[in-house]
Amino acid sequence: MSLLGLSWLQMISITAVLAGAVVMIYLVKLKRRGLLISSSLIWREVLKQNRAESLMERLRWWISLILQVAFVGLIVAALAQPKLNSAGDGSTVVILDASASMLARSPSDLNRTRFELAQAAASRLIHSLPGTESMMIVRLGATNDTLEPFTSEREKLQSAIDHTQPSEAPSDINAALALANQSLSGRVHPKIVLITDGGLSPDAIAKSPIKPELIQVGSPVDNVGITAFSIRQQYVDLPDYQLYYEISNFGRSDQTFDVKFYQGDDLISTKPISLRARSTIQQSFSDFSPKGGPIRLELDINDAFPLDNKAFAYLPPRRAQRGLLVTNGNLFLESALSADPTVDLKKVSPAQFDERADYDLIVFDGVAPKYSGKSNTLYLNPQGEFSPVATDGDLKQAQISQYDGQHPLLKYISFKDLSIKNVPKLKAGQGDTVLARAGNDPIVIAREQDGRRTVVLAFDMKVSDKADLPLRAAFPILIENALHWFANERTINATTSPIGQPVLFEQNKGSKAGVKNPDGTTTDLATDGSFLPVKTGYYEIKAGNESQVVSVNLVSASESDLIPRDGLDRVTSKIVSQSGGWFVNPIWFYLALVGFALASVEWFTYQRRVTV
Amino acid sequence: MLFDEEFLKKLERLSIVSKRVFAGQMRAERRSRKRGSGLEFADFKQYLPGDDFRSLDWNAFVRLDKLLLKLYEEEEDLPIYFFIDSSRSMTIGKPSKFDYARRLVAALSYISLSHLDRVSLVPFSTNIEDDLPRVRGKTQIHRMLRFLEDIKAHGQTDLRQVARTFLNGSHRRGLVVVVSDLFDDQGYEDALNMISSQRHEVFVLQISDSTEAHPPLMGELRLIDAESGEMRELTVTPNLLRAYEQAYKVFCEKLETFCLQRQIGVLRVETSQDLEDLILNVFRQGRFVA
Numbered sequence: 001m002s003l004l005g006l007s008w009l010q011m012i013s014i015t016a017v018l019a020g021a022v023v024m025i026y027l028v029k030l031k032r033r034g035l036l037i038s039s040s041l042i043w044r045e046v047l048k049q050n051r052a053e054s055l056m057e058r059l060r061w062w063i064s065l066i067l068q069v070a071f072v073g074l075i076v077a078a079l080a081q082p083k084l085n086s087a088g089d090g091s092t093v094v095i096l097d098a099s100a101s102m103l104a105r106s107p108s109d110l111n112r113t114r115f116e117l118a119q120a121a122a123s124r125l126i127h128s129l130p131g132t133e134s135m136m137i138v139r140l141g142a143t144n145d146t147l148e149p150f151t152s153e154r155e156k157l158q159s160a161i162d163h164t165q166p167s168e169a170p171s172d173i174n175a176a177l178a179l180a181n182q183s184l185s186g187r188v189h190p191k192i193v194l195i196t197d198g199g200l201s202p203d204a205i206a207k208s209p210i211k212p213e214l215i216q217v218g219s220p221v222d223n224v225g226i227t228a229f230s231i232r233q234q235y236v237d238l239p240d241y242q243l244y245y246e247i248s249n250f251g252r253s254d255q256t257f258d259v260k261f262y263q264g265d266d267l268i269s270t271k272p273i274s275l276r277a278r279s280t281i282q283q284s285f286s287d288f289s290p291k292g293g294p295i296r297l298e299l300d301i302n303d304a305f306p307l308d309n310k311a312f313a314y315l316p317p318r319r320a321q322r323g324l325l326v327t328n329g330n331l332f333l334e335s336a337l338s339a340d341p342t343v344d345l346k347k348v349s350p351a352q353f354d355e356r357a358d359y360d361l362i363v364f365d366g367v368a369p370k371y372s373g374k375s376n377t378l379y380l381n382p383q384g385e386f387s388p389v390a391t392d393g394d395l396k397q398a399q400i401s402q403y404d405g406q407h408p409l410l411k412y413i414s415f416k417d418l419s420i421k422n423v424p425k426l427k428a429g430q431g432d433t434v435l436a437r438a439g440n441d442p443i444v445i446a447r448e449q450d451g452r453r454t455v456v457l458a459f460d461m462k463v464s465d466k467a468d469l470p471l472r473a474a475f476p477i478l479i480e481n482a483l484h485w486f487a488n489e490r491t492i493n494a495t496t497s498p499i500g501q502p503v504l505f506e507q508n509k510g511s512k513a514g515v516k517n518p519d520g521t522t523t524d525l526a527t528d529g530s531f532l533p534v535k536t537g538y539y540e541i542k543a544g545n546e547s548q549v550v551s552v553n554l555v556s557a558s559e560s561d562l563i564p565r566d567g568l569d570r571v572t573s574k575i576v577s578q579s580g581g582w583f584v585n586p587i588w589f590y591l592a593l594v595g596f597a598l599a600s601v602e603w604f605t606y607q608r609r610v611t612v
Numbered sequence: 613m614l615f616d617e618e619f620l621k622k623l624e625r626l627s628i629v630s631k632r633v634f635a636g637q638m639r640a641e642r643r644s645r646k647r648g649s650g651l652e653f654a655d656f657k658q659y660l661p662g663d664d665f666r667s668l669d670w671n672a673f674v675r676l677d678k679l680l681l682k683l684y685e686e687e688e689d690l691p692i693y694f695f696i697d698s699s700r701s702m703t704i705g706k707p708s709k710f711d712y713a714r715r716l717v718a719a720l721s722y723i724s725l726s727h728l729d730r731v732s733l734v735p736f737s738t739n740i741e742d743d744l745p746r747v748r749g750k751t752q753i754h755r756m757l758r759f760l761e762d763i764k765a766h767g768q769t770d771l772r773q774v775a776r777t778f779l780n781g782s783h784r785r786g787l788v789v790v791v792s793d794l795f796d797d798q799g800y801e802d803a804l805n806m807i808s809s810q811r812h813e814v815f816v817l818q819i820s821d822s823t824e825a826h827p828p829l830m831g832e833l834r835l836i837d838a839e840s841g842e843m844r845e846l847t848v849t850p851n852l853l854r855a856y857e858q859a860y861k862v863f864c865e866k867l868e869t870f871c872l873q874r875q876i877g878v879l880r881v882e883t884s885q886d887l888e889d890l891i892l893n894v895f896r897q898g899r900f901v902a
Contacts, residue, residue, distance in 0.1 A: 032832045032833055032834040032845055033831070033832065033833055033834065034833075034834045034836055034843075035829065035833050035834065035835055035836065036704065036836050036838050037704065037827075037835050037836065037837065037838060038701040038702075038704040038705075038709070038793060038795055038821070038824060038838055038839075039701050039793075039795035039797075039837055039838065039839060040835060040837040040840070040842055040844055041795050041796075041797060041863075042824075042856060042859050042860050042863060043835060043844060043846070043856065044844075045859050045863075046852065046855045046856045046859045047844075047846065049855065049859070050851075050852060050855055
């Protein structure tokens, strides 16, 4: 035990002086009010009968005196600010959990967030820090930041604690412990204090060479949250999107609630869900409007952790494309193009084709008439002098041996066992990208020139002996990929990202890009085109004329589970559970509290004439 | 004027009740054992020479042929002794018990004088002070009032000594009305026993102030006994106050029990009571006056 406010000598001296003064006051004879009465006859009788009570009266006098002296002692002790000592000259790293689960608040914690409780616990540690010891504070969040390096200055440490904020991201305890151990290497009496809600993996903590002391804050509470969330195109039913989500109930009781789907500000659907205790449900949803825009999923439930009750996605708005199909007749191709509601398709025969036609996309089906316009073009089995690529004879029979599955045109497509016969051998020009080959011969060529995109496929989309692609699942996907690519749409899978993970934006070199955060502030992208989202919501990235919206979500079962993990006592040297109740203050606070309670008792009993 | 005319007229219609019949000295309005010239028929006796033949019953003579003399009750005065406590304990209260007692005695005396009773005022504290012996008739009321006004409160109560002094004097037996708060360290019992045993009829009017039954006291106090000057320091707590009130209640109950056992009339009078109401209603109900 040591004192922060006063020295021991000062405390004893002040207590002695004040207690002496109190005793003197008690010893000074009271000036009593004189009162003339008819006779003391009755009073004598009463006092004779109450002799036992007069003994009690003396006792009460002593009790009153003792209460007063105790009050003085407690107040002086509170002013002295006592604290419990730990081993001196040591170094302590305090790891303050600032992960998303620390934002949970519950009535059993007096509606304070776990992070606030953790801050209070850290403050107590700082307050009880002996002058000869130093402390370092590490914030455990999406990144592990050193809030304050080793110091003995309580003001600096307290300021660091006061000014830090919790993040909405999961934490990386391994990295934090590694940082703490590394910082403590070579120091005497090293100590790690982990202030957390207990949502950390015991196995990860067990790896720490220095066994951490644990201060556990927050009461275990039930919670329901979204633990998985993904949106992607639904290829079986182009061009819709499909949302996959997982909801987990980490509580000890069954829950019934609604799941609400919003597109923009419009509530587009509501699903009732009944979820048993400690269970998980996976579902999907696909009834989105092609207009795209922000998508939001919300759990209509009031629990301790609202952050995991929402998830966000963003669907890029589908641009309507004016398309022209130049064909002598191809039911498969016509159907595939018409299936996309964003394409306004017009069909002409090669004879009717106007060489200056201006469309968003022109598809030449087995023909290659003269074209001098600037539209994007898709050539299928081009023939003749106006073919965009040169040909060199025919391929009698071939199979596609290699293709670029990462290219937007060929994503999710398999050419396995696709038989190709009697197709022209294409010759790629300078600047052309060969996306698929049969042996060394290009089969699919893409070209980007002067803002115009051209794709040439060596085979057509007819069911013939040349190729049987229209009979394969790859056919509609290829058509849809082509439409997206021509429309210059980015893949939507990149629009959802987990919080705390860097998001990479493919920007043109030299262009400056900025990110508009969910709270409206703007930050610059890093030089590598990445940024680290620390809040859930929508991030709008702008680089020149290009822009992209990225939605960021907390989908973390470990953060949503608000019940401390089993086995923490095994991997830590001490567990101090600190809920948000009354016992979260320094010792002086309780001394003062008891002192004032004693004073109140004395005052009350005096007023009620019990101790007089 | 101590009392208004209307009240005095009402008082004149009252008389103090005496359960016993005492022998008076002078003719008055009270029955006595003596046969005399009163109005109430008492008995017959054989006429003897020398008797007042004006009382012969001529009707009886006609019927019985005997000379029978009608005897009448002699109506005599009643000696009433008002013992007025003039100790210092009577000075307490607003109005003081002493003032209230003097007004009460004045009213009762007026009643008695109106009925030609023989009234003696006996102020006392440690002993009997100068008394006003045996006044009779309404004409004496002013003298009596002056006497009452001149009494000063002082000294301690010693009822036993007072009784002893009184009984040693040559007083005719009569009604002794003790007007006192009865705060006597030696006790009132012996005194009342002594007076009662000498065949006086005793009636006790216990004068009390409302603050004696329920004293408004609390906290650190130094209580000063008005009679002895004795000081007692004490802390009055609710418990102690309750104990006092209980003790005072017991004190009053003991007095009533004591008086009841000895056929002594007793009435407790609080100084807050209206005097007119007290005499015209309370005393009537208590059969002290009729």
